Amino acid sequence: MPQQPNSSEPNSRVVTALIGTTVAGLIAVSYPALIPAITVAGVAFMALAILLKL
Numbered sequence: 625m626p627q628q629p630n631s632s633e634p635n636s637r638v639v640t641a642l643i644g645t646t647v648a649g650l651i652a653v654s655y656p657a658l659i660p661a662i663t664v665a666g667v668a669f670m671a672l673a674i675l676l677k678l
Contacts, residue, residue: 648666652659 648662652662
């Protein structure tokens, strides 16, 4: 019997991305001095995500 694909996997990635974006946005609003650090961290995260094909 063939296995059904896990349909919740793409949704969990979207939810994780939305939660991360919300947290980063809240930090940026609360502490505007951290915006450059958040930008660098976001760029590093995206580079790792592309490198590891997450």
